[in-house]
Amino acid sequence: xxxxQYMASYATAEVCDTNAAILANGDLRILQPVFxxxxxxxxxxxxxxxxxxxxxxxxxxxxxxxKGEGRVLVIDGGGSMRCALVGGNLGQLAQNMGWAGIVVxxxxxxxxxxxxxxxxxxxxxxxxQKSNKKGIGEKHxxxxxxxxxxxxxxWLYADSDGILISKMELSI
Ligand SMILES: O=C([O-])CC(=O)C(=O)O
Numbered sequence: 001x002x003x004x005q006y007m008a009s010y011a012t013a014e015v016c017d018t019n020a021a022i023l024a025n026g027d028l029r030i031l032q033p034v035f036x037x038x039x040x041x042x043x044x045x046x047x048x049x050x051x052x053x054x055x056x057x058x059x060x061x062x063x064x065x066x067k068g069e070g071r072v073l074v075i076d077g078g079g080s081m082r083c084a085l086v087g088g089n090l091g092q093l094a095q096n097m098g099w100a101g102i103v104v105x106x107x108x109x110x111x112x113x114x115x116x117x118x119x120x121x122x123x124x125x126x127x128x129q130k131s132n133k134k135g136i137g138e139k140h141x142x143x144x145x146x147x148x149x150x151x152x153x154x155w156l157y158a159d160s161d162g163i164l165i166s167k168m169e170l171s172i
Pocket of ligand 1: 084
């Protein structure tokens with residue numbers, strides 16, 4: 001897939017302004033503004049793949065080794081500030097496998113390398129320490145991140161203003 005396919009043809013602010021009804025009923029949610037912006041793509045979107053881990057990134061690699069097909073990996077890392085769940089190698093892998101982006105409720109490292117990858121990355125912060133490698137965690141389960149319950153298959157829309165989660169693909 002070419003990078004252009006991930007470029008934004010929407011603005012999250014406009015989506016919020018024109019979708020009051022689904023914002024009110026919860027089909028469209030706005031993540032709390034806790035994320036830093038990394039990666040070449042400041043704006044990205046796609047269907048969500050969920051992962052819950054804690055200070056262990058074996059399953060992150062396992063998922064990123066599969067075809068991304070324009071999806072976004074959302075990792076609930078429990079908000080840990082003690083190690084990084086994604087680094088430069090995984091950022092490059094995600095780009096190579098066609099993922100649109102990665103959102104981490106936790107930390108990343110190798111920020112300069114990640115910033116050169118042609119994907120979108122959001123994380124709470126950077127941390128130089130690598131994570132454990134035990135392989136513990138759960139894939140494809142509902143996760144609770146930045147104030148929102150997020151289900152596998154929902155859609156994520158990110159740009160410079162923030163991150164939206166939508167129950168369905170938005171027609172924009
Ligand atoms: O392998 C890790 O733990 C993360 C990392 O540093 C990378 O992706 O380059």
